[in-house]
Amino acid sequence: xxxxxxxxxxxxxxxxxxxxIAARSHYRTDMGDFLPHAHSLAQQALxxxxxxxxxSRILMLSIEGAPPAALAQLxxxxxxxxxxxxxxxxxxxxxxxxxxxxxAFVWGHRYLLSADSTPALFTVAGLRAALQxxxxxxxxxxxxxxxxxxPADPTGAALSLAQQLDAAAGHGxxxxxxxxxxxxxxxxxxxxxxxxxxxxIDAQAKVLALIRQxxxxxxxxxxGAQQARLRExxxxxxxxxxxxxxxxxxxxxxxxxxxxxxxxxxIAYRSPRVLLLGLLPVACGALxxxxxxxxxxxxxxxxxxxxxxxxxGEAMDYSIYLLTQTLKGDRADRTLARIWPTLRLGALxxxxxxxxxxxxxxxxxxxxxxxxxxxLLGAAGVTRFVLPVLVPDGFFASGAAGIGxxxxxxxRWQQPARSVLVVLLAAAVIALAAHRGPIWDDNLLNxxxxxxxxxxxxxxxxxxxxxxxxxxxIAYRAPSMDQALExxxxxxxxxxxxxxxxIIGGYDxxxxxxxxxxxxxxxxxxxxxxxxLHAAFMQAISGLPFRPDSFVPFFKDVARxxxxxxxxxxxxxxxxxxxxxxxxxxxxxxxxxxxxxQNVADAARLDASLKAALPAGAVLVDxxxxxxxxxxxxxxxxxxxxxxxxxxxxxxxxxxxxSPRRVLAxxxxxxxxxxxxxxxxxxxxxxSIFMVAGFLLIVALGSNYCLFFAxxxxxxxxxxxxxxxxxxxxxxxxxxxxxxSLSHIPVLHDIGLTVAIGTFLCLVCGAxxxxxxxxxxx
Amino acid sequence: xxSVRCLLALGLFLAAAPRAHAQVTWGLAPLMQSLAEVKAxxxxxxxxxxxxxxxxxxxxSGTLHYVAPDYVRKxxxxxxxxxxxxxxxxVTLTAGxxxxxxxxxxxxxxxxxxxxxxxxxxxxxxxLQHFYTIAxxxxxETWQLLLRPRDASVSRFxxxxxxRGSGNRVTEIDTGGARxxxxxxxxxxxxxxxx
Numbered sequence: 001x002x003x004x005x006x007x008x009x010x011x012x013x014x015x016x017x018x019x020x021i022a023a024r025s026h027y028r029t030d031m032g033d034f035l036p037h038a039h040s041l042a043q044q045a046l047x048x049x050x051x052x053x054x055x056s057r058i059l060m061l062s063i064e065g066a067p068p069a070a071l072a073q074l075x076x077x078x079x080x081x082x083x084x085x086x087x088x089x090x091x092x093x094x095x096x097x098x099x100x101x102x103x104a105f106v107w108g109h110r111y112l113l114s115a116d117s118t119p120a121l122f123t124v125a126g127l128r129a130a131l132q133x134x135x136x137x138x139x140x141x142x143x144x145x146x147x148x149x150x151p152a153d154p155t156g157a158a159l160s161l162a163q164q165l166d167a168a169a170g171h172g173x174x175x176x177x178x179x180x181x182x183x184x185x186x187x188x189x190x191x192x193x194x195x196x197x198x199x200x201i202d203a204q205a206k207v208l209a210l211i212r213q214x215x216x217x218x219x220x221x222x223x224g225a226q227q228a229r230l231r232e233x234x235x236x237x238x239x240x241x242x243x244x245x246x247x248x249x250x251x252x253x254x255x256x257x258x259x260x261x262x263x264x265x266x267i268a269y270r271s272p273r274v275l276l277l278g279l280l281p282v283a284c285g286a287l288x289x290x291x292x293x294x295x296x297x298x299x300x301x302x303x304x305x306x307x308x309x310x311x312x313g314e315a316m317d318y319s320i321y322l323l324t325q326t327l328k329g330d331r332a333d334r335t336l337a338r339i340w341p342t343l344r345l346g347a348l349x350x351x352x353x354x355x356x357x358x359x360x361x362x363x364x365x366x367x368x369x370x371x372x373x374x375x376l377l378g379a380a381g382v383t384r385f386v387l388p389v390l391v392p393d394g395f396f397a398s399g400a401a402g403i404g405x406x407x408x409x410x411x412r413w414q415q416p417a418r419s420v421l422v423v424l425l426a427a428a429v430i431a432l433a434a435h436r437g438p439i440w441d442d443n444l445l446n447x448x449x450x451x452x453x454x455x456x457x458x459x460x461x462x463x464x465x466x467x468x469x470x471x472x473x474i475a476y477r478a479p480s481m482d483q484a485l486e487x488x489x490x491x492x493x494x495x496x497x498x499x500x501x502x503i504i505g506g507y508d509x510x511x512x513x514x515x516x517x518x519x520x521x522x523x524x525x526x527x528x529x530x531x532x533l534h535a536a537f538m539q540a541i542s543g544l545p546f547r548p549d550s551f552v553p554f555f556k557d558v559a560r561x562x563x564x565x566x567x568x569x570x571x572x573x574x575x576x577x578x579x580x581x582x583x584x585x586x587x588x589x590x591x592x593x594x595x596x597x598q599n600v601a602d603a604a605r606l607d608a609s610l611k612a613a614l615p616a617g618a619v620l621v622d623x624x625x626x627x628x629x630x631x632x633x634x635x636x637x638x639x640x641x642x643x644x645x646x647x648x649x650x651x652x653x654x655x656x657x658x659s660p661r662r663v664l665a666x667x668x669x670x671x672x673x674x675x676x677x678x679x680x681x682x683x684x685x686x687x688s689i690f691m692v693a694g695f696l697l698i699v700a701l702g703s704n705y706c707l708f709f710a711x712x713x714x715x716x717x718x719x720x721x722x723x724x725x726x727x728x729x730x731x732x733x734x735x736x737x738x739x740x741s742l743s744h745i746p747v748l749h750d751i752g753l754t755v756a757i758g759t760f761l762c763l764v765c766g767a768x769x770x771x772x773x774x775x776x777x778x
Numbered sequence: 779x780x781s782v783r784c785l786l787a788l789g790l791f792l793a794a795a796p797r798a799h800a801q802v803t804w805g806l807a808p809l810m811q812s813l814a815e816v817k818a819x820x821x822x823x824x825x826x827x828x829x830x831x832x833x834x835x836x837x838x839s840g841t842l843h844y845v846a847p848d849y850v851r852k853x854x855x856x857x858x859x860x861x862x863x864x865x866x867x868x869v870t871l872t873a874g875x876x877x878x879x880x881x882x883x884x885x886x887x888x889x890x891x892x893x894x895x896x897x898x899x900x901x902x903x904x905x906l907q908h909f910y911t912i913a914x915x916x917x918x919e920t921w922q923l924l925l926r927p928r929d930a931s932v933s934r935f936x937x938x939x940x941x942r943g944s945g946n947r948v949t950e951i952d953t954g955g956a957r958x959x960x961x962x963x964x965x966x967x968x969x970x971x972x973x
Contacts, residue, residue, distance in 0.1 A: 096931065136873040138829065139838050139854060140862055141892050142880075144935040144955040147831055163878070174867075174883040545834045 007385035015284055018291035025294035028301050055470065055582070056198030057089070059234040060461040061211070064187035066228040072177035074225055075188035077218045078211070079179075082192065087207050090193040090575045094173070094180035101573040106161050109571075111561040113515065114157040117523035121155055122533060127540035130155045135544065152553035164512065173464055182464045191465050193578055198235035205240045208232060233458040238450055249743045250306055260735030261316065268324060268400040268728050277390055278319040281379035284386075285315045288378030289371040301367055303747075308371035310751055311693070313736060314350055314701050315379030317729040318343060321708070322383055324397045324725035327717060332391035338718075340384065342711055345656040346704035347380040352652045353645035353700050360637055368693075397724075403731065404724030410767045411723075417768040425672050428679035440635050441686035451744075472597040472606070474507075476618035477590050481569070484584055484591045485516035487615055491595065494613045503606050505599025510584040513576050520566045527562045530555060594621075631689070638692040646699050653703070657710075666706040669765035673702055676765075677758040690747045694754025701733060701755070702762030709770035730763045804918045806903070812946040814901030819844045821948075821967040823852075829959040842965065847900045850892075864892055890932030894925045894939040895951060910939070920944055 063074050079093040092098045111117045120126045134154055137146040149158060173180040173189055180189040192211075196203030215230045222228075265275050286309055293300050293308075321343055326335040336343075354376070357369025410417055461467075474491060478484035488511035495507045515523070528536065533555060541548055572580060584593050600606055603622070610620050653663045674695055681687055705726050714722065733755065740752025820843050827836040840854040854860035860873040869880040869888070882889040890909050897905035906912055909932070910925035925939040935956055942950040947969060953961040 133874055133876070135836070136858065136860055138827065138831070139825075139836055140860065140871055140873070141852065141895075142871070142888060143827060143829075143961070144891055144953065144959065145888065147829055147955060147957075147959055148935060150831060545832045545836065547831060547833050550831045 003389050005389060008389050011284065011382060011386045015287055018284075018287040021291035021294055022287060022300075025290065026299040027305070028299050056235045057193045057196070057578070057582075058198075058467060059192040059194055059207070059211075059232065059236055060458075060465055060467065061190040061192065062182070062187040062231045062233075062457075062461055063190075063215075064229055064231065066225045068181070068185060068188075069177055070222055070225040070228065071181075071188040072179040073222050074215070074218055074228055075179040075190055077222070078215055079190060081214045081218070082211065085210065087195055087203075087210065088192055089195050089578045091190065092180075092192070093188070093190040094175040094178060099575075102575050103162075105571075105573045105576065107158050109561070109564075109567060110153065110157040110161055111527060111558065112520050112523055112564075112567055114161055114523070116155065116157055116160065117526050119526045122526065122528050122536060124536050124539045127155070127537055128544075131540060131544055131546065134546075151550045152557055154551060154554055173466065180465070182460075187464075189461065189465055191467065193575075194236060196236075199239050201236075201239045201243050204236035205243075208237065208240055231457060233454070233461050238454070238458075241450065241454070246306070246745055246748075249745050249748060253739050253743055253748065254309075257736035257739040260739055261732040264403075264728060264731045264735060265320075268397045268403055268724075269395075270397075270399050271395065274323060274391065274395055274397075277387060278323055279316075280387065280390075281319050281382040282312065282315045284382045285312050285375035285377075285379030289375035292374035293367050293371050296370055297363070297367055301364060303364060304367040304371055307693075307747065307751075308368055308375065310737075310740065310748075310755075311354070311368060311372045311697065312375035312379065313697070313733060313755075314347075314704070315376055316732060316736075317701065317704060318347065318379055318383040319387060320729045320732065321704075321725045322387060323391065323395070324400045324728055325718070325721045326391075326396060327721060328396045329394070331388075331393065332395065333388035336384065336388050339708075339722075342707050343383070344380070345652070346707050347376055348656070349649040349652045349703050350700035351376050352648040353696055356641050356644040356648055360641060362634070362637060365637065365641065400721070400724040400728060404720060404727050407723045407727050407763075407767055408720075410764070411770075414768055417764075421672065421765060421768050425675060428676050431679045432675065432682065435682060439682060439687050441688050470596040470598065471623050472504075472600050472603070473621040473623065474595040474597065474610075474614070474618055475593065475621045476615070477587070477592050479590045481584065481591050482517050484593050485511050485514060486518060487618070488512075488584075488593060488595070489516055489519060490615055491618070494610070494615075495595075495597075498606065498609060501609075503600070503602055503609060504597045505601070507595060507597050508579070508583065509595045510580055510593060513580045513583075514567060514569060514572065517566055524562065524566070527558055529562070530559050533558055635689050635692070638689055642692050642696045642699075645696050649699055649703055662710060665710045665770070666703055669706050669709075669769045670699055670702040670762055672765045672769070673758055673761035674698055676761050677754060680757055681754065688746060688750045690750035691754045694751045694758065697751070697755050698758030698762060701729075701759050702766065705730065705759075705762050706766045706770075709766045726763065726766075730759055733759045806912065806914045809914065809918070809921060809923075810901040810903045812901070813898065814846075816844075816899070816901075816946055816969050817846045819899070819947075819967055819969045821965045823963050823965045825961060825963040827959070827961040829955070830957045831959075842967075844896075844899045847902070848896065850896050850899065864896060887929070887931045887935065890927050890929055891936055895941065898923060898941050899948065918945060 061078075063071050063078075066074070075093045076095055079091045079095050079098065082088050082091045083097065090098065106113060118126075121130070131154055133156065134146070134150055137143065138150070140146075153159070173182065175181070176185065180191075181187065182189055194204065194207050196207065198204060211232070212230065219225050219228050262275065265278055266272070269275055269278065289308060289312065290300060290305065293304060321339060322332060322336055325339055326332050351373050354369050354372035357365050358373070360366050360369065474495075476484075476487060478487055488509045491509055492511060495504070495509070498504045499506060511519070527533075537551065537555075538548060541551075569577065569580060583595055584591060586592075597606070607620060614620070650663070650667055653666055654660070657663050657666070677695070677698060678687070681691060708722050708726050711722065737752045737759070738756040740748045741756055743749045743752065820841065822839070823842055824837070824839040827838075829836070837857070838854045838860075839856050840852065840860075843849075843851040843853075848864075848866050850864040852862040854862075858873070861871070863870045864882075867882040867889075869882060869892070871878045871880070880888055882892070893905060893909050896902075897909070906925065909929070910927055913924040915922050915924070921943055923941045923943075925941070927933040927936055927939075937954045937956065939954075940950075940952040941948060942952075947967045948965050949967070950965060951963045953963075955961070
């Protein structure tokens with residue numbers, strides 16, 4: 001034969017092109033990009049909280065394992081260092097220095113910020129009432145402290161603002177030696193807010209490295225602190241840990257999985273060169289898939305990449321079928337001509353199955369669908385056009401004969417095997433039908449790759465630091481920031497009574513940080529000019545024991561407030577600015593407000609009292625329900641896609657095989673294997689959403705086995721090679737996916753387990769139920 | 779200063795010594811011990827505050843209640859009604875129909891203002907030493923504790939605190955504030971040794 005090298009060169013060119021595109025692609029890790037586009041306010045709330053909201057920037061540190069004095073010294077030292085770093089918006093640890101910026105801001109703008117700045121306050125009666133209150137304070141045991149601020153703030157604007165800020169910020173932990181401590185006194189606590197959102201994993205990793213480095217150098221310098229340990233928690237830490245664990249697991253397990261598959265291939269092929277050729281379709285397929293996703297979506301999600309490679313594991317089988325089924329003395333291209341119709345149908349059915357994913361609302365599913373479709377097309381193309389050219393003449397997979405032995409044994413005992421399988425199948429159907437309670441796992445935490453210990457540390461630190469995992473929010477939209485602030489002020493009159501009635505423990509609103517222009521202007525207008533203020537004050541003070549000349553700072557500060565302008569977002573110190581941004585964010589042409597409600601005691605009463613009182617367009621968002629809803633949509637979508645994909649495969653089988661009987665011969669064993677797998681998996685607990693993807697893979701891989709099983713028109717020798725190739729393909733799949741099931745990462749573990757069990761059962765069922773050939777084998 | 783330290787060391791030493799000796803050689807530890815034995819006490823007080831802010835001193839009078847180990851209530855009856863309750867870390871101040879809450883664990887400077895009196899009443903030497911440097915003078919019959927805040931955030935408001943007493947009774951609490959502010963509180967205490 002004269003080989004045409006054109007396909008090889010073409011393939012090389014395309015591979016280079018794809019590699020070029022893949023190298024220039026944007027790779028994203030943000031979970032938000034993987035989820036469906038947020039339509040409703042509630043979905044937007046979840047999205048904002050999950051990916052970039054203020055809650056995602058929280059970093060909690062615990063320093064433990066040394067005497068309290070050393071721990072406090074470490075905490076204060078670390079706080080001082082981190083505060084100098086722009087990567088942190090806030091470093092709170094009980095040290096007053098952390099709040100200095102906010103205190104100076106509140107003090108400097110107290111008349112614009114205080115709700116008490118009304119014309120009534122600056123009348124004679126208003127001032128007199130304030131001064132009388134001052135006398136009470138002076139007479140109390142706090143008199144010495146009050147005496148400091150009274151000359152500049154006789155109306156007590158700053159004091160009430162400070163209390164209001166404290167109430168909204170929640171109570172910090174107890175202070176010991178100037179630093180925050182846990183209630184058991186064993187760990188010093190710090191609460192940080194990073195400038196980068198929690199899911200900017202690279203930035204978070206840098207931040208963590210920086211903290212650990214600063215801590216290590218401090219620990220060396222503080223006497224008695226050598227045993228001290230630093231523990232971190234928070235969304236950013238989780239994101240980094242998850243990525244690291246995933247990276248480690250993926251690289252370790254995929255090397256093992258490849259090694260497992262390669263070992264079987266080496267036994268079968270006995271040729272390293274052919275082994276490499278066998279990997280060529282998968283490699284080219286992955287390149288093509290990455291390039292296709294990048295071109296279609298503008299970015300490739302990290303999950304698509306990691307997960308997609310497991311989806312196109314089928315591509316591995318293509319070369320196995322070709323290389324193993326080549327008979328002694330035959331040529332690869334002739335083998336291909338013989339098996340291509342079956343191989344093509346197998347590839348097309350899988351591609352049809354994955355095509356349904358392209359229609360999904362979930363960006364993640366759509367990307368995975370395209371990745372699989374492009375990957376399988378590429379791999380099938382390489383198997384069809386390139387591989388036959390490259391396989392050396394006279395290649396024969398001499399080690400494969402033995403590999404097919406168990407299958408031949410099974411075929412010899414086909415009748416008893418069928419009986420056993422029918423009984424098992426009946427038991428599985430009964431077990432699934434009788435299954436009580438939900439089959440799907442609704443606990444989001446079980447999808448998380450974090451260990452229970454990590455989650456427990458997070459719970460403890462959140463509790464000790466008083467950082468609640470906020471569940472309820474008020475959400476609304478507004479066309480401009482100022483209108484959002486005005487509505488927020490309206491909201492304040494709705495929410496304040498709920499606190500008094502103890503329906504909620506507290507709340508935060510953007511207008512508590514930055515009042516609207518209208519409110520600020522009204523407060524400014526309430527400030528009298530110097531002469532008027534002076535006259536009213538002198539009249540108010542008469543008869544009281546105060547020295548009038550003590551209050552010069554007050555007149556100066558009021559005059560300065562009158563001369564100053566209004567506050568804008570830009571005037572806020574970093575800590576308050578972050579607090580505002582976490583509640584008030586631009587969306588589309590307007591702004592979205594998310595106001596957290598703390599310690600909701602009675603959700604039903606809250607809902608009832610808000611229903612009537614909330615301004616039009618504002619809604620109460622329950623984040624837990626949102627995320628459960630999202631998970632349900634996700635599950636529904638996954639099941640729909642898997643069912644639609646399986647149907648598409650069935651339709652293609654009809655088209656390709658022309659006969660219902662032959663379709664049944666292929667689809668029947670696959671269906672039986674799926675039912676058995678589902679029953680086995682439910683024995684071990686609930687099914688996870690990731691297993692659904694596994695089921696689609698079982699159908700895609702298993703239907704290929706059964707297509708080869710169902711080929712009746714073969715010579716015995718061809719038949720033996722076909723059995724060997726199916727067995728080898730399945731061995732590689734079970735080895736690779738079985739190893740993945742050892743992973744601690746739910747997605748890898750669940751898919752690995754499902755596919756390993758399911759494809760093995762496909763092999764067994766396919767062999768047991770394959771109709772015509774048991775006796776022909778001889 | 780050296781004498782203070784000697785006194786302190788002596789006091790600590792004596793605290794460990796048998797009780798019979800403690801009655802003979804008096805010091806900080808025996809004083810604290812005798813104060814700690816008081817389970818509850820009530821008193822009337824009159825207070826005069828002289829402040830730079832004020833033309834005339836602020837006079838007030840009322841009652842004091844103490845229940846071991848950490849409850850102190852100061853009720854001003856004249857000239858206007860005012861109630862100040864300190865329990866553990868929670869402070870409630872009620873005056874003129876308004877109630878304000880403070881948390882001492884959140885506000886170390888405020889703790890520095892009130893802990894001196896409470897820790898003395900409780901005979902709680904570690905607390906006193908945590909917040910102040912301590913100088914004791916006099917004898918068991920008429921003693922004076924002079925406390926100076928250790929923390930700069932407290933000494934901004936409070937330069938010193940003097941507590942005078944006789945036996946296990948407190949008779950006078952004087953406070954020296956910033957800018958020469960001065961508060962003098964005389965206490966007429968009756969001790970209730972409890973059940």
